[in-house]
Amino acid sequence: MSGIAAKKIAEAEDLVKQAEKSLKLSMLKWVPDYDSAADEYSKAATAYRIAKSYDKSKECFLKAIDAYKNNKSWFHAAKAYEQIILLSKDADKLHEVEEYANKSASLYQQHGSPEAAASALDKAAKLTESKHPDMALRFYQHALEVIMIEDSVRQAAEYASKVSRILVKLRRYDEATNALKKEISLNQQTESYGQIGRLVVALVMVQLARGDSVEAEKTFREWGNCCEPEEVSTLQTLLQAFDDEDPELAARMLASPFIRHMDVEYAILSKNIPLPQGIQMEKKAGDTAAETNDAEDEGGLC
Amino acid sequence: MGDNEQKALQLMAEAEKKLTQQKGFLGSLFGGSNKVEDAIECYQRAGNMFKMSKNWTKAGECFCEAATLHARAGSRHDAGTCYVDASNCYKKVDVESAVNCLMKSIDIYTDMGRFTMAAKHHQSIAEMYESDPNNLAKSIQHYEQAADYFKGEESVSSANKCMLKVAQYAAQLEDYEKAISIYEQVAASSLESSLLKYSAKEYFFRAALCHLSVDLLNAQHAIEKYAQQYPAFQDSREFKLIKVLCENLEEQNIEGFTEAVKDYDSISRLDQWYTTILLRIKKAADEDPDLR
Numbered sequence: 001m002s003g004i005a006a007k008k009i010a011e012a013e014d015l016v017k018q019a020e021k022s023l024k025l026s027m028l029k030w031v032p033d034y035d036s037a038a039d040e041y042s043k044a045a046t047a048y049r050i051a052k053s054y055d056k057s058k059e060c061f062l063k064a065i066d067a068y069k070n071n072k073s074w075f076h077a078a079k080a081y082e083q084i085i086l087l088s089k090d091a092d093k094l095h096e097v098e099e100y101a102n103k104s105a106s107l108y109q110q111h112g113s114p115e116a117a118a119s120a121l122d123k124a125a126k127l128t129e130s131k132h133p134d135m136a137l138r139f140y141q142h143a144l145e146v147i148m149i150e151d152s153v154r155q156a157a158e159y160a161s162k163v164s165r166i167l168v169k170l171r172r173y174d175e176a177t178n179a180l181k182k183e184i185s186l187n188q189q190t191e192s193y194g195q196i197g198r199l200v201v202a203l204v205m206v207q208l209a210r211g212d213s214v215e216a217e218k219t220f221r222e223w224g225n226c227c228e229p230e231e232v233s234t235l236q237t238l239l240q241a242f243d244d245e246d247p248e249l250a251a252r253m254l255a256s257p258f259i260r261h262m263d264v265e266y267a268i269l270s271k272n273i274p275l276p277q278g279i280q281m282e283k284k285a286g287d288t289a290a291e292t293n294d295a296e297d298e299g300g301l302c
Numbered sequence: 303m304g305d306n307e308q309k310a311l312q313l314m315a316e317a318e319k320k321l322t323q324q325k326g327f328l329g330s331l332f333g334g335s336n337k338v339e340d341a342i343e344c345y346q347r348a349g350n351m352f353k354m355s356k357n358w359t360k361a362g363e364c365f366c367e368a369a370t371l372h373a374r375a376g377s378r379h380d381a382g383t384c385y386v387d388a389s390n391c392y393k394k395v396d397v398e399s400a401v402n403c404l405m406k407s408i409d410i411y412t413d414m415g416r417f418t419m420a421a422k423h424h425q426s427i428a429e430m431y432e433s434d435p436n437n438l439a440k441s442i443q444h445y446e447q448a449a450d451y452f453k454g455e456e457s458v459s460s461a462n463k464c465m466l467k468v469a470q471y472a473a474q475l476e477d478y479e480k481a482i483s484i485y486e487q488v489a490a491s492s493l494e495s496s497l498l499k500y501s502a503k504e505y506f507f508r509a510a511l512c513h514l515s516v517d518l519l520n521a522q523h524a525i526e527k528y529a530q531q532y533p534a535f536q537d538s539r540e541f542k543l544i545k546v547l548c549e550n551l552e553e554q555n556i557e558g559f560t561e562a563v564k565d566y567d568s569i570s571r572l573d574q575w576y577t578t579i580l581l582r583i584k585k586a587a588d589e590d591p592d593l594r
Contacts, residue, residue: 043415130491264493264531267534
């Protein structure tokens with residue numbers, strides 16, 4: 001194995017020398033041969049990668065990118081940035097992905113391929129999602145922006161769905177509310193009413209998680225007609241439980257099979273929603289304290 | 303039958319003659335590469351004829367010679383293809399030779415940077431080894447390498463398929479820690495997709511059984527963790543079975559354990575892998591009674 005690595009490194013070094021030669025000027029050659037140099041640097045980078053010399057591989061890819069840019073090959077330059085992203089994964093340096101993914105997307109857009117730009121961001125997001133969900137979130141948001149320029153609503157809805165789910169996972173419920181509303185409006189444009197029904201359930205749950213059952217009720221009244229009968233009955237009973245401050249009924253509805261089988265982030269969310277507190281006469285002072293806290297919160301919002 | 307073999311043998315002799323004969327001064331100047339190509343063509347035709355005669359060993363030999371000559375002539379892709387043809391012949395009669403041919407092909411494809419092809423061939427090698435219980439460790443090794451290459455090319459579903467095989471055989475070889483970490487990792491990545499998440503319960507079930515093979519307490523903690531990750535798992539029959547098995551093991555109730563497995567099996571048949579693991583768990587419980 002080390003023999004193979006040594007062989008690949010030697011091969012890579014030869015390719016680098018050839019590339020440097022291609023860039024040199026002479027009496028007969030007045031313009032550097034960027035095309036050849038870029039290809040040679042790319043091959044060298046691949047050879048270094050096989051030998052697991054990740055730093056050298058990245059260096060070669062960056063040189064290849066410079067050569068592609070000088071040759072006005074935006075697409076190939078973007079492609080090479082994507083290769084660096086895969087390298088970052090192999091070398092376990094995922095924090096570097098953000099810089100290169102954004103550069104890759106930018107070059108694809110300059111080339112006139114916004115779909116490829118969105119796709120590159122999508123791949124980068126999938127790579128980073130488990131370890132760096134906040135970075136993945138920014139990638140999906142960026143992909144959503146890019147694809148909306150081209151009015152690809154169906155694809156945009158998919159990216160919007162990922163944005164919403166990651167925000168719920170990160171427990172950023174205020175932002176999740178806005179993301180879900182945007183997702184609902186995208187699905188309205190494509191007339192995906194079945195999907196909207198599920199999103200309404202998700203939105204109601206997010207608002208309950210924020211502690212805003214009034215807003216949850218408004219959401220249900222506004223979009224409840226898009227829900228399936230089962231969704232309607234579940235939400236009605238759930239909202240009733242919050243109105244009546246009945247923790248047992250609320251817990252039972254949140255554990256219903258229908259909610260359990262939604263997307264995983266929402267199923268987990270249903271376990272984390274704070275249940276309504278029952279009215280207990282002997283703890284009136286406690287209630288008063290809670291009300292005071294609510295008032296302070298409202299004051300803070302103003 | 304005999305006719306095809308006769309023709310094939312003649313073609314082999316002809317190929318060897320083409321390689322060794324000296325054509326004279328002008329011939330060696332201008333005809334150098336053509337004779338190698340002619341020899342390759344003869345070897346390939348001979349290989350195909352041996353195939354018709356079902357003489358797999360000879361057919362493999364011919365394709366190997368053709369591959370060697372392709373490599374010498376600088377046609378690496380063609381060399382790789384011929385090695386694959388050779389391994390397809392050899393694998394019917396001689397697994398080790400088939401593996402050697404595929405390894406040569408893999409070297410060529412990795413040199414060319416074509417990792418997906420290399421990964422597929424590692425997968426083929428692993429599949430050849432998996433039918434022999436003595437070679438399961440080698441099978442695991444090749445599936446792991448295939449998965450590494452697939453991951454490098456972002457073919458996640460292919461990589462996961464290979465890793466699931468690794469986990470299955472690792473558990474069979476009683477390397478439960480490895481099996482558990484793979485099942486948990488594949489389950490976690492399945493949960494990220496709306497379509498794949500329905501498979502996650504099977505992976506969690508398998509991981510839980512591997513935990514049970516190691517330690518009861520860890521198994522109990524594990525299934526609670528899985529229910530946290532995937533709330534729908536808690537409603538599944540697999541979860542209920544594991545719960546009942548844990549209770550029965552805690553109470554040293556072997557009859558209850560057996561009864562629970564029978565009940566589950568009567569509705570969802572358990573395949574050989576599950577049966578093996580469950581028998582091991584039961585046997586371990588039998589041999590290790592509490593000292594209370």
